Amino acid sequence: MSIDDAAPEELALIGYEKLAAHGFALPCFARTPGANTVYVARPSRPGDSTAPIEGFDIYEPEEIQSLPPEKRIDRARVGDPWVDVFLWGDDVFAGTKPQIWSSIAGIRNDIAANAPLSLLNLAEGVPGVATGDLARAAFAWLERRQSTDAASEWRISVYFRGIAIRTLRRLLKTAAYTSRIRRALQSVELVQNDTTLSLRLPAPIPETLHTTATDFGGLIRAAQEFGFHLIIVDDESATPATTVQASHWSKKLSRSDAQRKSTGNQRGSITLVQAGYPIDGQTYFRRDFFKAAKWVGEITRTSEVRETAVISFKVNFLGKDLGALPLSVTYAPNREANQTNYTSLLHLGPLAPHVGATDVTGKWLRLDRRTDGSYALSILDRAAP
Amino acid sequence: MNAGTPRRPRGNPAKRELVELAADSRPNHPLEPPDLVHVTSVGWGRRIVATSRIETRRCPVFERDLIYIFMARPAYRFRDGDAKSAQISRFPFVFVISPQALGDPFHVYPFDTGAYVADVYGTTIDPTLYLDDYELTPSIEATLQHITWAFGSKTAYFEGALRVDLADSLPFWRSVGRGWIDIANLAATGRDRPDARASAIEIAYARSIDLRQGHVRLLVFPQQFIEDARGQNADFLAELGKLGLAYKTYDWRPNETPDSFTDEITRIVRRHFDDTGQL
Numbered sequence: 001m002s003i004d005d006a007a008p009e010e011l012a013l014i015g016y017e018k019l020a021a022h023g024f025a026l027p028c029f030a031r032t033p034g035a036n037t038v039y040v041a042r043p044s045r046p047g048d049s050t051a052p053i054e055g056f057d058i059y060e061p062e063e064i065q066s067l068p069p070e071k072r073i074d075r076a077r078v079g080d081p082w083v084d085v086f087l088w089g090d091d092v093f094a095g096t097k098p099q100i101w102s103s104i105a106g107i108r109n110d111i112a113a114n115a116p117l118s119l120l121n122l123a124e125g126v127p128g129v130a131t132g133d134l135a136r137a138a139f140a141w142l143e144r145r146q147s148t149d150a151a152s153e154w155r156i157s158v159y160f161r162g163i164a165i166r167t168l169r170r171l172l173k174t175a176a177y178t179s180r181i182r183r184a185l186q187s188v189e190l191v192q193n194d195t196t197l198s199l200r201l202p203a204p205i206p207e208t209l210h211t212t213a214t215d216f217g218g219l220i221r222a223a224q225e226f227g228f229h230l231i232i233v234d235d236e237s238a239t240p241a242t243t244v245q246a247s248h249w250s251k252k253l254s255r256s257d258a259q260r261k262s263t264g265n266q267r268g269s270i271t272l273v274q275a276g277y278p279i280d281g282q283t284y285f286r287r288d289f290f291k292a293a294k295w296v297g298e299i300t301r302t303s304e305v306r307e308t309a310v311i312s313f314k315v316n317f318l319g320k321d322l323g324a325l326p327l328s329v330t331y332a333p334n335r336e337a338n339q340t341n342y343t344s345l346l347h348l349g350p351l352a353p354h355v356g357a358t359d360v361t362g363k364w365l366r367l368d369r370r371t372d373g374s375y376a377l378s379i380l381d382r383a384a385p
Numbered sequence: 386m387n388a389g390t391p392r393r394p395r396g397n398p399a400k401r402e403l404v405e406l407a408a409d410s411r412p413n414h415p416l417e418p419p420d421l422v423h424v425t426s427v428g429w430g431r432r433i434v435a436t437s438r439i440e441t442r443r444c445p446v447f448e449r450d451l452i453y454i455f456m457a458r459p460a461y462r463f464r465d466g467d468a469k470s471a472q473i474s475r476f477p478f479v480f481v482i483s484p485q486a487l488g489d490p491f492h493v494y495p496f497d498t499g500a501y502v503a504d505v506y507g508t509t510i511d512p513t514l515y516l517d518d519y520e521l522t523p524s525i526e527a528t529l530q531h532i533t534w535a536f537g538s539k540t541a542y543f544e545g546a547l548r549v550d551l552a553d554s555l556p557f558w559r560s561v562g563r564g565w566i567d568i569a570n571l572a573a574t575g576r577d578r579p580d581a582r583a584s585a586i587e588i589a590y591a592r593s594i595d596l597r598q599g600h601v602r603l604l605v606f607p608q609q610f611i612e613d614a615r616g617q618n619a620d621f622l623a624e625l626g627k628l629g630l631a632y633k634t635y636d637w638r639p640n641e642t643p644d645s646f647t648d649e650i651t652r653i654v655r656r657h658f659d660d661t662g663q664l
Contacts, residue, residue: 017475019427019476019607019609019637020427020607020609020610020612020617020618021617021618022609022612022615023609023612024609024637024638024639025639026475026476026639027639041640042642043640043641043642046641046642046644046645047638047640047641047645048640049640051640059471059475060471061471062426062471062472063428082640084639084640089615114613114615115609115612115613116612117609117611117612118609118612121636121638142611145611146611153633154608154634157633158608158634158636162636177644179574179576179578179579180574180575182644182648185648186648186649186651186652186655187652
């Protein structure tokens with residue numbers, strides 16, 4: 001092998017191959033302008049605008065367009081941020097997406113009016129840009145130019161699904177490129193039902209990933225911009241639950257849980273934590289105990305990625321049967337990062353008046369999951385056997 | 386056949402064993418042929434729309450002017466076929482075509498002959514066989530018989546899943562059948578990198594296809610083409626409207642890989658088949 005045959009680590013961006021007369025083109029690299037061998041960059045995570053260059057592959061261009069000398073990028077190395085070529089009118093813009101975004105500042109309105117889909121693609125790679133506004137503008141543009149059906153189809157099948165697939169690839173890492181998972185990714189679907197957007201994950205994705213809606217912060221945000229709530233449906237939970245195992249969990253209630261903190265606002269909820277059980281308290285309630293519930297993803301006002309499930313509990317409060325009460329359980333993995341040591345909360349909701357009237361500090365909370373999939377909640381004077 | 390392809394000696398007729406094997410396969414209920422899929426590059430795709438015709442092009446393998454189409458599968462023909470594979474895989478443009486009024490094909494093979502000739506199937510090829518030993522009867526009905534015999538259903542064919550008992554059902558002397566199964570297994574989904582071309586039914590027509598005659602059911606191309614940056618796509622969009630062609634778009638990104646485009650296009654075409662009840 002000669003030196004020239006070795007996979008290059010560093011090349012110059014010297015030209016591009018056009019897809020269309022505007023928008024993104026395929027960046028072409030070579031050792032020097034005019035060199036015979038042309039390369040294209042290989043992304044470390046295909047489609048992910050934050051992924052760096054992983055390597056360069058030889059490419060046989062059909063009609064390569066040379067970049068003007070002042071637009072060339074002399075050094076693009078493996079590990080560097082991805083560089084793009086963006087066309088508009090007679091202009092060519094080359095660089096990272098944030099660099100291109102900055103370069104087109106003066107013509108952004110023109111692009112938005114004529115090519116809002118390309119502008120949205122560009123903006124998705126620029127930190128801090130409100131892509132929700134651009135996505136809504138793209139939807140409205142398609143609605144005007146084509147039809148509401150066409151715009152809705154784009155929103156679900158191209159925009160939302162694209163975000164979902166890129167997120168899944170990032171979470172799955174190298175497994176995303178195996179034959180089985182590639183086939184499964186083709187079957188990933190988003191189904192809109194009123195204001196609920198269901199992300200359906202076929203086998204074997206759920207068992208490979210153990211994902212929850214909170215892993216899809218970008219998709220939750222994008223969906224929320226259009227007024228949708230996101231839920232994740234995997235093949236396991238889509239099928240009737242025939243093997244629900246009975247389970248229970250309990251904890252001694254603290255002053256905070258009893259809404260009797262001496263300072264600050266009362267939280268209105270009870271933390272669901274390990275409490276001495278052989279479980280991972282950070283994930284157990286979302287991924288096991290309440291797994292089968294309908295979890296809805298959302299972005300909170302404080303930008304927290306959170307899932308909420310409203311669960312019907314048969315409630316017994318210190319010996320008094322309160323019947324079935326709908327109580328919310330929320331799961332937010334970033335609570336753990338905030339060093340609060342819990343991710344799941346049981347919100348008191350309709351139970352709040354009872355907890356307000358009776359101090360339950362030092363009492364016991366017990367949650368039961370029954371084999372029929374129903375739940376029970378008991379507040380007890382002492383630990384249950 | 387061109388000089389690179391082994392030539393059959395005179396007096397040594399093709400075996401056509403796959404035709405015999407499939408001849409006895411009769412589906413429980415008659416199969417309707419699924420649509421055909423022609424994948425080309427966006428450059429050619431736009432030219433085809435502009436001229437309203439998929440023109441035949443010189444095939445270096447068979448030394449004829451032909452159009453290559455695969456039954457149901459959005460596989461693209463290897464580079465010894467009609468276009469550069471780099472352009473097709475990086476910039477795919479898809480035509481989904483009804484076979485109903487196209488007439489009889491020029492030839493039908495149970496794999497991509499361009500890949501065969503280019504030695505893409507490598508050591509799986511039985512060196513004692515010639516390319517035309519694998520040829521099927523040039524008719525759409527024969528392709529359905531082959532699907533029934535080899536895959537059992539159109540869905541299994543689309544997914545590249547051979548009948549599990551197929552190899553065991555063949556006596557050892559059925560060398561063409563066994564040789565073809567070896568090749569077709571390269572498309573099996575359990576492989577690390579299944580090559581859909583290895584069992585995609587290649588149908589070649591020796592006549593152009595006129596887009597104005599209602600043969601085309603669906604186009605799939607990058608979403609950039611539906612934007613009209615200063616009117617540059619206006620002619621293309623107007624032509625689509627004039628021809629009444631339905632289309633779907635995919636999100637072309639320069640930092641995607643050919644595999645990603647293949648997967649996305651396969652999904653869109655599969656959905657077309659599901660929506661129209663063809664599989």
